[in-house]
Amino acid sequence: MAVxxxxxxxxxxxxxxxxxxxxxxxxxxxxxxTAVREGRLQTGERLPSSRKLATDLGVSRGLVQATYExxxxxxxxxxxxxxxxxxxxxPQSAVTTLSKPTPVARMEIDFIPGRPDLNSFPTRDWxxxxxxxxxxxxxxxxxxxxxxxxxxxxCVVAAYLQRVRGAxxxxxxxxxxxxxxxxxxxxxxxxxxxxxxxxxVEDPGHQDMHTLVRRAGLTPVFVPVDxxxxxxxxxxxxxxxxxxxxxxxxxxxxxxxxPERRLALLRWAERMNGVVIEDDYDSEFRYDKQxxxxxxxxxxxxxxxxxxxxKSLAPAIRLGWVLAPRRLVARIAEEKNRSDRGSPALDQLAxxxxxxxxxxxxxLHRMRSVYGARRGVLVEAIGEHAPNLELxxxxxxxxxxxxxxxxxxxxxxxxxxxxRSVGLQGxxxxxxxxxxxxxxxxxxxxxxxxxxxxxxxxTIADLLRQHA
Amino acid sequence: MAVxxxxxxxxxxxxxxxxxxxxxxxxxxxxxxTAVREGRLQTGERLPSSRKLATDLGVSRGLVQATYExxxxxxxxxxxxxxxxxxxxxPQSAVTTLSKPTPVARMEIDFIPGRPDLNSFPTRDWxxxxxxxxxxxxxxxxxxxxxxxxxxxxCVVAAYLQRVRGAxxxxxxxxxxxxxxxxxxxxxxxxxxxxxxxxxVEDPGHQDMHTLVRRAGLTPVFVPVDxxxxxxxxxxxxxxxxxxxxxxxxxxxxxxxxPERRLALLRWAERMNGVVIEDDYDSEFRYDKQxxxxxxxxxxxxxxxxxxxxKSLAPAIRLGWVLAPRRLVARIAEEKNRSDRGSPALDQLAxxxxxxxxxxxxxLHRMRSVYGARRGVLVEAIGEHAPNLELxxxxxxxxxxxxxxxxxxxxxxxxxxxxRSVGLQGxxxxxxxxxxxxxxxxxxxxxxxxxxxxxxxxTIADLLRQHA
Numbered sequence: 001m002a003v004x005x006x007x008x009x010x011x012x013x014x015x016x017x018x019x020x021x022x023x024x025x026x027x028x029x030x031x032x033x034t035a036v037r038e039g040r041l042q043t044g045e046r047l048p049s050s051r052k053l054a055t056d057l058g059v060s061r062g063l064v065q066a067t068y069e070x071x072x073x074x075x076x077x078x079x080x081x082x083x084x085x086x087x088x089x090x091p092q093s094a095v096t097t098l099s100k101p102t103p104v105a106r107m108e109i110d111f112i113p114g115r116p117d118l119n120s121f122p123t124r125d126w127x128x129x130x131x132x133x134x135x136x137x138x139x140x141x142x143x144x145x146x147x148x149x150x151x152x153x154x155c156v157v158a159a160y161l162q163r164v165r166g167a168x169x170x171x172x173x174x175x176x177x178x179x180x181x182x183x184x185x186x187x188x189x190x191x192x193x194x195x196x197x198x199x200x201v202e203d204p205g206h207q208d209m210h211t212l213v214r215r216a217g218l219t220p221v222f223v224p225v226d227x228x229x230x231x232x233x234x235x236x237x238x239x240x241x242x243x244x245x246x247x248x249x250x251x252x253x254x255x256x257x258x259p260e261r262r263l264a265l266l267r268w269a270e271r272m273n274g275v276v277i278e279d280d281y282d283s284e285f286r287y288d289k290q291x292x293x294x295x296x297x298x299x300x301x302x303x304x305x306x307x308x309x310x311k312s313l314a315p316a317i318r319l320g321w322v323l324a325p326r327r328l329v330a331r332i333a334e335e336k337n338r339s340d341r342g343s344p345a346l347d348q349l350a351x352x353x354x355x356x357x358x359x360x361x362x363x364l365h366r367m368r369s370v371y372g373a374r375r376g377v378l379v380e381a382i383g384e385h386a387p388n389l390e391l392x393x394x395x396x397x398x399x400x401x402x403x404x405x406x407x408x409x410x411x412x413x414x415x416x417x418x419x420r421s422v423g424l425q426g427x428x429x430x431x432x433x434x435x436x437x438x439x440x441x442x443x444x445x446x447x448x449x450x451x452x453x454x455x456x457x458x459t460i461a462d463l464l465r466q467h468a
Numbered sequence: 469m470a471v472x473x474x475x476x477x478x479x480x481x482x483x484x485x486x487x488x489x490x491x492x493x494x495x496x497x498x499x500x501x502t503a504v505r506e507g508r509l510q511t512g513e514r515l516p517s518s519r520k521l522a523t524d525l526g527v528s529r530g531l532v533q534a535t536y537e538x539x540x541x542x543x544x545x546x547x548x549x550x551x552x553x554x555x556x557x558x559p560q561s562a563v564t565t566l567s568k569p570t571p572v573a574r575m576e577i578d579f580i581p582g583r584p585d586l587n588s589f590p591t592r593d594w595x596x597x598x599x600x601x602x603x604x605x606x607x608x609x610x611x612x613x614x615x616x617x618x619x620x621x622x623c624v625v626a627a628y629l630q631r632v633r634g635a636x637x638x639x640x641x642x643x644x645x646x647x648x649x650x651x652x653x654x655x656x657x658x659x660x661x662x663x664x665x666x667x668x669v670e671d672p673g674h675q676d677m678h679t680l681v682r683r684a685g686l687t688p689v690f691v692p693v694d695x696x697x698x699x700x701x702x703x704x705x706x707x708x709x710x711x712x713x714x715x716x717x718x719x720x721x722x723x724x725x726x727p728e729r730r731l732a733l734l735r736w737a738e739r740m741n742g743v744v745i746e747d748d749y750d751s752e753f754r755y756d757k758q759x760x761x762x763x764x765x766x767x768x769x770x771x772x773x774x775x776x777x778x779k780s781l782a783p784a785i786r787l788g789w790v791l792a793p794r795r796l797v798a799r800i801a802e803e804k805n806r807s808d809r810g811s812p813a814l815d816q817l818a819x820x821x822x823x824x825x826x827x828x829x830x831x832l833h834r835m836r837s838v839y840g841a842r843r844g845v846l847v848e849a850i851g852e853h854a855p856n857l858e859l860x861x862x863x864x865x866x867x868x869x870x871x872x873x874x875x876x877x878x879x880x881x882x883x884x885x886x887x888r889s890v891g892l893q894g895x896x897x898x899x900x901x902x903x904x905x906x907x908x909x910x911x912x913x914x915x916x917x918x919x920x921x922x923x924x925x926x927t928i929a930d931l932l933r934q935h936a
Contacts (some may be wrong), residue, residue, distance in 0.1 A: 026631070033765055035636055049621050074634060074761040075730035077830040089731050091767055092738055105705055106608075118607035128812075130598050130918040139586035139915070166501055166542060202805040215806055261545035266745070270560050291536075297501055299559055313609040316813035337806060340650040344815060346594075374924035447607070 001410065016057055024059055028067045036076050036090050045087045047077065062433060099350070102219035107423035109456040113252060113399035113444030114281075114311070121314045122189075125359040126350065133349035141345050147220055147337035148329070148350040149176025149321070156355045157321050161307070165280065166293025166298040167325050175332045176343050180279060181212065181322040183306035184244065186339065187322055188216035190331035191242055196275075200240035202230055204430035204437070206279065209244060222432040225250055227392075229257035231262040242275040243426045248283035248292050252430045252442040253401050254393010256292060269302035275325075278305040281434050282397035284312050287372050291396065294323075301325050311446075312364055312396075319343060319351050371398045377441065377450045378457070398446035401427070403438050409467060412441035416463045422456050481605050484525055492527055496535045504544050515545065517551045518904075528752070547624045558789050568569060572600035575891030577924040580781070581720060581867035581912030582749075585838055587630075589782045593827040594818065601817035609813050616797075617789070617804035618816040619642025625789050629775070633748065634761025636768040637791050643800045644811050647788040648747060649672055649680070651774035652712065654788055655745060656684035658799035659710055664743075668711035669705050672905070674719045674747065686740035690900040693718055695860075697725035705804060710743040716751035720898045720910040721869050722861015724760060734763070737770035743793075746773040750865035752780050752832050753839050759864065760789075767794050777819065779865075788818050822932070839866045845918045846911065853929035866914030869895070870905050877935060878907035884931045891923050 014031045016024050030084050035041045040396040049054070050064040057064075071077040078088035132287050141150075148154070154171035161167035177183045188199065196218060203222035207290035210220040221238045224302045245265070257265070260285050269276050274293060283291045296305035308320025322332055330331050336342065354360045375394060383403065387401040404410060410426040417424045441460075443454055482499040484492055503509045515521070518532040525532075531712045536553050539545040546556035595763045611620075616622070622639035623811075629635035645651045656667065666688060671679045671690035676846060678688035689821060692699050698713050713733070715725035725733070737744050744763060762772040776788025790800055804810065824826045850857050850870065857870040878894040885892045895908035913921055 022631070030630070030636065037636055037765065037768070052789050070758055070761070071722075075727050075734065075766055078727065078731075089734055089766060091769060115611055118610040120606075121605075121610050123602055123605075127599055127602050130602070132597055134595050134598070135593055137589075137591075137784070139589075142586040142589050142784040143583055144783040144914075145780075162498070163490070166497065166685050168505055178808040178812075181806070185807060198708070211707055212806070256541075259540050259546065259556070263546075265860060266543065266557055293538070294498075294499070295543070297505065298543055298557060300505070301559060303728075310612075315612040315809070316605070316610040318808070318812040335871070338649070338680070339653060340646040340786065341783070342786070344646075344786040344812060347815065400516070444792070447611075 005320055005352065013225045014057065016059070024065055025063050028057070028059070030072055032071055032076075033076060034065065036087055039090055041087045041090065043090045047085045047087070049087075053421070057361075073226050085464040092433060107418065108421035109448065109452045109459075110423035111425070111441075111443045111445065111448065111456060112423055113425060113442050115314055115447040116311050116398065117367065117445060118314055118448065119447075119449050120367060120370060122359065122363045125363065126313070126317075129350040129353040129357070129359070130346065130351045133346050134307065136348060137346060138455075141349065144350075146340050148333035149174065149343065150345060153348040153352040154321075154426065155411065156352045160355055160360075161305075161321075161323060165283065165291070165305075166297040167305060167323060168278060171301075172337050173323055173326065173329060173400055174237070175322045175324065175329060175336055176348055177306075177322055177336060178318040178319050178343055179308040179310050179315070179338075180281060181208070181308055182339070183308070183320050183322045183338075184209075184212055184277065185216060186332045186335040187304050187306065187324065187328070188213065188218060189335045190324075190328050191275060192217055193331060194328075198238070198240045198242075199240055199277075200235050200243035202245060202250065203432045203435050204252055205244075206246070207429050210432075213244075219245045221459075225253060227255060229255050229261050232261050232268060235265070236268055240274075240278060241272050244277045244279060246279045246281065247295050248280060248286075249396040250393070251279070251281070252393075252399065252425075252427065254395070254397065254399060256395050262295060262298075266302065266411075269299060274302065276303045278303055280305050281306040282311045284370050286396040288376060289367070289397060298322055304328065310365070314362070317347065319347060355363065360363075371446060374398070374445045374448065374450065374453060375400075377453045378445050381454050381457035385457050386464055388464075389441075397446040399442055401440050401442055403440045406438045408439045410441070413441070413460070413463060413467065416467070417460060420459050422459050422464075423461070479759070482525065484527070493535055494525070494529050496525070496531070497538055497682045499533065500539055501542075501544060504555055507558055509555045509558065511555050511558045513555045513925045515555070518553075532717060544652045560628075565908075571829065575925075576889035577916065577920045578891035579893070579909075579911045579913065579916065579924060580891055581893060581910050581914075583912060584779050584782065584859040584866065585835065585915050586782055587915075588838060590827065592898060593616075593822060593831065595823070596772040597818040597827070598814065601814050601820045604818060605676050605814060609817065613809040613816075616640065616801035616812060617811060617924050621816040622736065622789075624820045627822070628823055628828075629762065629773075629789075630683070630793060633751065633759070633773075633775075634765040634766050634789060635773060641768075641794065641797060642789055643790045643792065643797060643804055644816055645774075645776075645788050645790055645804060646808075647776040647778050647783070648749060648774055649676075650804075650807070651776070651788055651790045652662040652677075652680055652747075653684060654791065654800045654803040655772050655774065656686060657803045658792075658796050659743060660685055661799060662796075662833050664710055666706070666708045666710075668696055668706055668708035670708050671903050672720055672895055673712075675897050678900070682714075687916040690902065692903075693721060693723065695723060697723045697729050698733065700729050700736060703733070704736055706858070708742075709740050710745060712747060713763075714749065715753075715763050716748060716788070717745070717864040718861070720867065720869060720893075720895065722863070723864065724863050725763075730766075734767045734770065734879060737767060737925045742770065744771045746771055748773050748775040749778040752764045753836055753866060754864040755836070755843060756863060759780045764791055765789065772796065780828070780835070785815065785819070787815060790834060802812055838922065839914060842916065842918065842921060845921045849922050849925035854932055856932075857909075868913040869908050869910055870897055871908045872932075874906045876907045878909070881909070881928070881935060884935070885928060888927050888931070890927050892928070906923065 054061040056066045154174045158169040161169040198219040200223045213220040296303040305323040397448045414424045522529040522532045622642045626637040629637040666687040668691045679689040692847045720902040773791040882892045
């Protein structure tokens, strides 16, 4: 049953509901706060005495007094002399009402690159690992941990990177972070503190990279990528002393950096005392042979290698690592501390358990065959329906590049596909304004099942025929 | 059984162990990588033919060939003509060996402020919430989520802040972050983008605050705190148009901002079109009466309120929120996106469940009585053993201030206590160089049981007698 009171003006309606789980005191406080906030009670306005309001509302006088005192402490009301209580403050502009969030439209079939198969997330294994980690966490584990990351996870990741990526990694060479975006931000901040001013980035390359570089107070310099990967001769001509590369599977072309280019890049780093920042993002998934080892293994003094579980598990986990030369580690850990005081400890311990127990490797093994099969479906569907599309970059990961031909209308195709609820990303998203190259589509196939891939390619083939 | 080979020089020893779970191919690769990395195989050095090495090691020739090919792809080796394989690259300086992490010394009894009772972490409830969240997470939940934060958690936190903190909050007014440190960094970055140049901070105040402000490219301005909280008259004299305050329980003095000062602060904000940034860090725990509501509730257009579960649950969870005026929210969310692409989704969903289910409130209720009891023990122990210490700031939270007297040697006491494995923090850590005030100790009692508090205070009383 609700009691209402509107003793001052019709605008000021205080409503108490005895059926509500909220206490009457809390209801009264909130009703008064809202009246003040919305300007229905103005500064200086006098409230009824506690006795009067208590009688009107049928509540105890103590409850009204306690409410007035609370709102006085908070600055809404002010007591004058003995009994007069007045509104102390009301905002000059009434605050806009609370808004409803707007939903985002989604494509039925989305070839967005960089998204792993989210339906294959190992829910049971992850829950098992969370359980183990949480149940055995010490009080110290629950506090502000080492901003560099849980020592347990760092040991496990170091062993993993040695074993799987041919990296040269000890626990002290790693900083745990939330993924590539944070890892690169921390690394660039650390390098900037050492005097770095400009950083070379791949063209075409990761679409946010130049923004991330600028945001770190540095100047991005675009260096072209060809069918062997980054053109190191062009890098040499720049003044950059650091470069961000994707050697195992270039974003977005999918090229694997050739042995000659790897050597040239490392020689450049030694000569310039430069830094190669390796975005080691999906190298776990290579199909025709063993994944190419991390550049870092060959030149640990000059390479920063950034990895994460965003592709191997799920982006939602938000865990990754920066493997850096000894001189940079402390600075990167300090940047991590200043930016968020370390990643969540229980998640870190859970990931450590997942890897230690062999469940992570088992998941990777399973996913390699899932992605391998999808890759096969993509190749076959394109071969059947759109044989003119030249697919490259299929050695690893779960995206590939399809060139459309010199005169094709990349943006037109993307817009037409979107009309049919098929999401595509064009190469144009990944290139600098100066990039010279033919239009292309970057096909991500990680999060699409065989049927979706086939239907998507059929639709695109249809559109290509119409446009031709 | 291990097979060894040292055909080139005594330095280059390749060791294969057939008992190891690691494949022979992987062992051979790693042994060669290490030999190159450590300079035992130098650039240009010729390796034995695959046939020869295979015979020497007792493995198949194909295994050696595959190893050579892999290391060629990675840049360690290079094939010349038909059979000759040589070392392609060796680092100019041998990389230092992997180091062991160093353990941190801990105090037996540590009165460090800001640490909640970590032994009371609701492990079962948290695991329940993680289970619910993970099992019901959709594929979309597992992807890169909304950088502003999970809509579900934002709805739940908005309702919580309205109910418990008297805040004026909708889901769209919130950005989920990892805690205060990240929240303030994001907020300051957003304000700086709007043209802010200097920010007032409390003196004494949060020890990292001026560093966080400087790191955001802004100038900190110290404003004194007295026994009513921030001296707003002094704030008015500065040129700052933003101020960071701890109104519910000042860090480190524990003062609750008085009603007059609250009003003066909000009037300043309206007059200057300024921003009050409220660090709402431990207000859930108030003992003598209901917690003082958030400043934000009274002036949502001028107040940014930052909170977290670091004190209410545990720092290790790394979840918090920024409640901001509408015009700032999008910018803060964009900063969050650029810095780490959003907080971990499963943790966010777990926290939402924990709050929705009432388990969070139940935990807070329980902790309020735990902390209340500890507060009583501290007051009693000081009354009994060190009655000259004047304790203030006990209305809320789990730290209080004890003034030592004008001539006391704060640093000396802290050092002597550390010798006896009692950790203390002095007021000196929290003050600007210009601060005028008597020496004091900031006693945190959140993570100490009754026995530890008593023993710690007895030790300190002992030291105070010796120093007197």
